[in-house]
Amino acid sequence: MRMRITTACQFETKRGKRASLLLNYKLCTTMPGRVVVDQANPGSHLTRIPIPGINTATDSSQASIRGKVIQKGPLVSLGDEDFVLKAVIEEEESVQRSSSRNMSINVILFGGLAKDFSEAVSRGEVVVVTGFTVGKSPTAHKDQLHPCNLLLSGDDACLYVLRSLPPSVSRSPAASKRSSTSKVSKSAKVSKYTYVPLNELKPGAVVNVYGVVVFFKQPYKTRGTDYCSSLKITDQSNQKVGCNIFCERLEDHPKIFQLGDIIRMHRVKTQAFGGSINLLNTFGFSVVTFDGRPESTVVPRTSSKSFHFEPEDKQTVEELRTWAANQDLLPTTPRIHLSSVQPQSYFDLTCQLLWKAPVDGTCILLKVWDGTRCVHPLQDFSVEASVIEGPFSLSRERSDLAVNILVFDNHAEIARQLKPGAYLRIYNLHATTGTSSVPCSSGGSGQNQLAFHLHGGTSYGRGVRVLPDDSPDIQELRRVVESYPDDDNDFNLNDSAIMEIWGTPPETLVCVCSHSPPERRCGHALQQVTLAEVKQSGPDQLFHVNAQLKSYQPRHLYQALKLHCPKCRVIQEIPDDDFLSETFLEASKAPGHIADPWLLSKSILLPGDGPKSPGRTLSIHLSKELFGESKSKDLIYVTGATLEDVCQLAAAYQYILPVTASGGSASLMDLSAPFLFRGNKRYYGCKQCSQVSVKELKVGGSEEINEEFIAEALGIKLLQYGLLLKLELQQGRDTLEVFLWRDAETFFQVSLEDVAANQEAQNKISKTMDFLCPPGRSMAEHPWLDLCLTTYTVKEDDGLKHVCYQVCQTSTTTTPP
C-alpha cells in the first residue's frame, strides 16, 4: 500500500463545526542543555538547570541551580528573628551562552537561611541551590535580569557553597577536585568513628560496621509503617551477619545495586536471633554504600545531605574490595542481556524503561529494552494506548528490541512510580513460557513464547530499582541505546525544548488571534507556488505547494493531543492518569450522602486492606426517569468511585457520570477531570464556558442519550480533542514551519476522539508520520507532498502581529500501487 498526500477540495469536520485558526506559539530553539552535576557535588541526584533555562514551569523538586554570587544585598530584618536577603547569581562560563540577558537571576532568601547566607557567603563564591520555588521577577524590567526569581524559604530550601579547603581539613570525596561543599546553616562536625569487626559483635550494643554485601533485597513494604531492606554482610573475619534496616522513606535505605557492594552503617543495634547476631538500624542511623569492584572509583552513594567521609574510609572500602575479590563469596554469574536469556530461567536485567501501562490493580506492564535482541519468540500483550505512560509509538528499531515485563503485586506499587527513560535493574526476573491468562495477553499460539514476569514477593531478592544516571553499570547500556537513530527525540533535550511550548500551561494558551481566517477552498485550479512566495505573501491567503516534510514536533502523539473549547478557544493539556487517579481517590474518600428524590441509590461497602487503604463506600444511582424509560443501563451516577472503579463500571454501563454529594444533592466533580465516561472514551467540560448543575434528565421515549445530550443537560460546554503539530516543510534549500491543527482530522482521516481512546487510531497517525518523515532516512527518500497552506495573523504578547501558516484542506490518502 502506498500513501500519498493530496489536497482535498471538500472539507467538513465530523461534527460539522469548525475550530478557528488560532495559534499563538513561540518556538524556543535555543533551550539550553540539561546538565547533571558531578556525583560528588551537592544535588547530584537532581537535574541541574542552567540559569537561562529557568522558567515558572521548572519543577524545583527535581532541579538544582548553580551560579556564582555576583551581588549580595544587605540582611533585612523583618522582626522576630525573621530576615530577608536578596542576592544575584550568575551562570558560570562553562554553560553555553544561549541568552546574554538571562544569565543572572535574583535569589531571595528568607528566615534563617538569609541570616546564614549573610554571614557565610561572599561575593564571587559559587553556590548550588535546591528546594527553591520559581517566581516572576517583579524587577525584571528595571534590573534587566532574568524574568524569574528563585525564592528560598521553608524546610526544603537549601543552599550549598562550593569552596576550596586547605589540605589538612577532612574533605568530601570530591577531594580530587580540591573542592568541598558546605551547607549553609550547618557546619561540618569532625569526629572519629570506630568500626567493629563482624565477628566481635556482642548483643545489645550500638555499633558502626563495614561489610561486603553477600545477599540483599530491595526495600519492601512491611506490615508495619516502614520499608525493610533485608541484607547479609561479611568482612575479613568471614562472619556473615544479617541486617534488617527499617525506614519509612525509600531514599533513606541503603543504595545496594549488586552483590559485592560495600556498605558502611553508623548506629546499628546488635540483636541476638536464632543463635547468631543480627543488626537493626537505630536512632541516628546512617548508611553509605560503594561499588564493590576493585577497579571502580570510591564514590559514596547516599541521599544524606551531610555525611562523614575521610581518607581512612576510602582505604577501608578498598581493602574490603580487594579482600572480597579473592574470596569465593559471590556467585560468578555473567551479566545476562536479553539476547542471552534462557527460557525458564531467573536473571537480573539492566535495561531502560520505554513506557509503562497499568494492566489491573496488581499488575503493571513495562516496555523495556537493553539494546540487544531476545532470540526467543515473545508473548504479545495489548493495552489501551490511553493508559500508556511514555512514548506510545516506538521507532522500528526500538520496537524490534523492546520486550514486555509483567510486574506483579508488591513490585507493581514501586513500578507505578517509574518514569519512562529511567534505567532500571530488575532482580530475579523470570523468563517463563506457556500461555498467559493475564488480562492484557493477546493470546496467540502460546506454548513456547517467552514472557518476562517479576513475580510478587521478595524471595531471592526479587525487586526492581532505578539506577542513577551516573551509575557505571549503565554507561555501556546508555551508549548502546543512544546509538539508535531515533533516540534523541525521546527523552532528552529536544523534548524538553518542545515541552517549553507544547506544555505551556493552559491559561497562556488562550488564543488572541486578531480574527479568524476566511474560508477558502484550494481546488486544483490554484497554481503551485514556492515556499519563498508563500513567505513573501500577506495573511488570509490560500496556497498550493509541493514540498517535503523535513521534521515535526512534538515527536510523541500524547504531547500533540490537546483538549480545546470550541467556544472560548482555550487549548489545554489532557490530564494524565496519575492526576486523575489522585483526583478520584480524593473525591472517593468523602462521598457524602445523596438524597435527590429523582435518583434511586444503592451503596456497596468495599473492604480496605490496611490503614493506608481503608474501606470505602461505592454508591450507584439510577435516574428514576431513565429507569421508567427502560434506559437504566444508559447512564448511571456513581459516588465514592476511584478511577479504576469508573473504568470497570464503564465496561458494563453506557455512560458513567461520577458525582459527589453537596448538601445532600448530586454535584459534579471539578472539571479538571472528565465529567463523563463511555467505554474508553472520556469527556471533559470547559471550566470557563460551563455553568454546571446536576438535575434530572428529561428524556422522551425516542430521544437518544449521548454525550452532547448529557453535557447540555448538565450545563457543560464539551471540550473537543485537537491535535497540534508543527511541521517543517522543505523545498530545495528553502524551509517553512507550518502548523497542523484545524484540519488535523482531515489530514489523518481519523477521529481525534478515537485517537484519545484507542490504539488503532493512534497507529494510523504514527504510520502516516513515519511515511511522511521516515526515521533515519535521507531527505531524498522523503516523499513529496501536495499541500494546501493558509496564512493568518496572530497577535503576540508584544502587541505585534505575526504571520503564521497552517496546513488546511489536505488529507492523506492511500492509493493502490
Place this chain on the structure above:
DNA sequence: GCTTAGGATTAG
C-alpha cells in the same frame, strides 16, 4: 506509637 523481618522462587 517504637512495630515491621529474621533470605531460600510465582504459580498471574
